[in-house]
Amino acid sequence: MTYVSAQPMATESWDDICYPVEPVWLSELLPDYDIMATDRQQLIVGQMPGGRKTLFGIQSAEYTIIPNEAIRQVIDELIPEYRMLAKYTTTGEFSISIVLPATLSVGQERLERSLILTNSYNGRTPFSIQGQTLTSLLSTTAAPGSSFFRPLCQNGLLGWADSFSDSRAYRNWLADWSKGKEKIPGTKGAPTGKAAVRSSTEIRKIHHRALTIERFQEHLRTLLLEHLSAPPTLTASVYSHFQETPLPVAREGVLQKLPIPVQLAKQAMERMRLEERMLNSSGSYWLLYNAVNYALFSARSSLTLNDRYRLDERVFHQLAADTYA
Structure with missing residues (x-):
């Protein structure tokens, strides 16, 4: 399927990305039809500020959409001081950076510690924390990796080396990876620099089946609290x-x-x-x-x-x- 070309837009306001979104059943739109295609019954419909209603995707009947407002509620509850900067597209994809007061020096620059959460209403970019899906985080014991915000260019930088225990382990892996002998961490055959290495390359799809918003928020609170207390990586x-x-x-x-x-x-x-x-x-x-x-x-x-x-x-x-x- 050809994907619609889009340019990420930037915002510092939750209101730009917390617009109404809801599932609409196909049978409600087509009451006079017998629908044989049972694998896709749920339309994900949102309305951006000042815009028309938009059909972002068609999902199974068991799929649960995660509204950005649900993420905002947990962030406001756990973090008293932060700045929100997001990149989003008209096709319903979101990269949300929660910028924290702690800083890191790199040369003459100062980076700000951050949280990066991704989400989408079209199903193409699954919900993730620091590049790792909720399901992968809950299935292992390691904590989410790091991320930093670079003020000079408004870049959100993910901790791609954080799945390794130390520099030596990472450099040994790089030597083999550059020769085609290793895969990206998290794939089959990847190294285990820490006790548990989670996927960080393919931000894989979260299993939205039987997931309620309340349960999602409970897991999100737990994972974010772990990250906020984590040391430098x-x-x-x-x-x-x-x-x-x-x-x-x-x-x-x-x-x-x-x-x-x-x-x-x-x-x-x-x-x-x-x-x-x-x-x-x-x-x-x-x-x-x-x-x-x-x-x-x-x-x-x-x-x-x-x-x-x-x-x-x-x-x-x-x-x-x-x-x-």
């Missing part, structure tokens, strides 16, 4: 390593090897040149990674938010493999 040290590693003279060659579309690569190069001037700094792997992240989450594309996160993780690991080689 391995990804933070990888960021510092990126910042300390200059790009080679032939920087275009590094960018061309990354697994992203050509047009996004061009936009990333333009963004990196802009940030070099803004920071009065020479090119580094840190600036390159952020430029790619910026392009991925700001450009118009048929890529879903789920696709963009998967590419972001692959880019992170490839750059790490290059710098640690």
